[in-house]
Amino acid sequence: MSHSADNPLRVAVLISGGGTTLRNLIEKIATDKLWIKIALVVASTEKAKGQQYAIDGDIPISVVDWKSFDSTDAFSEAVFGGCRAAGVDLVVMGGFLKHVLIPADFENRVINIHPSLIPAFCGEGFYGARVHQAALDYGVKLSGCTIHLVDNHYDNGPVVAQQSVPVLADDDADALAARVFAAECELYPQVLQWFAEGRVTIDGRKVAVR
Structure with missing residues (x-):
């Protein structure tokens, strides 16, 4: 399916740290040359400083602290559960340092x-x-x-x-x-x-x- 500036691709951006990739994408979107909408930012820790870019851009944030889960399966399900709820088309890892398992419905939809x-x-x-x-x-x-x-x-x-x-x-x-x-x-x-x-x-x- 193709998108447009008026019907942008909905993405979630996953971060663990300073969010430089997130900042870059927000800046590119502002030029009207990137047809995506960041519908959700997922942070793997409350300490991820990149959350500030989401706050400044009025982008919803989900903190899924990997330390709160006893398995990679449970952590992964929490991450992708939020992505499903946000209705994203593509998941974009931007300095996300935690291992996740890709569920079947997100196969070839995570980069x-x-x-x-x-x-x-x-x-x-x-x-x-x-x-x-x-x-x-x-x-x-x-x-x-x-x-x-x-x-x-x-x-x-x-x-x-x-x-x-x-x-x-x-x-x-x-x-x-x-x-x-x-x-x-x-x-x-x-x-x-x-x-x-x-x-x-x-x-x-x-x-x-x-």
Whole structure:
């Protein structure tokens, strides 16, 4: 189904920390070039500072504190139960650091952005500065970001899009992270616009944009 500026794609954004991805999406929506409506922000902890962006944007917030649940199943059901209640079309992970299990009705409807070119430097334990330091330690000449569909394993779902950035000789983890994040800020909204326009097709692990 395709959407428009007047009939935007409804999304939930999942956060665990500062909410920089959420802030970027809110800014892009304000330009009228991104046909999505953030119907819900889900925070995995009350300490997630990114909630302030939702408050400022008058976006509903659901705090689903992972520490309150005794299993991943129960935590996941609480997360996606809120998404169902909000009537979202797509779930967007924006720095969401907790593992969830994807229910059948959300298969191929959850996307994540990872700060490397998957399958390099990904999987359990690879997040934040750890990813960039691993890239530097390995000596790669290119890094970047990957947007992928989410399944029940870390950074394993089908790749939707990737953007590369150079790794420079004098980079430290912070410098590389800043360059990758700049790419993320352009690629994530672009991919969400593709979804809003109904241009994304999924066939197993093969994702195409029409």
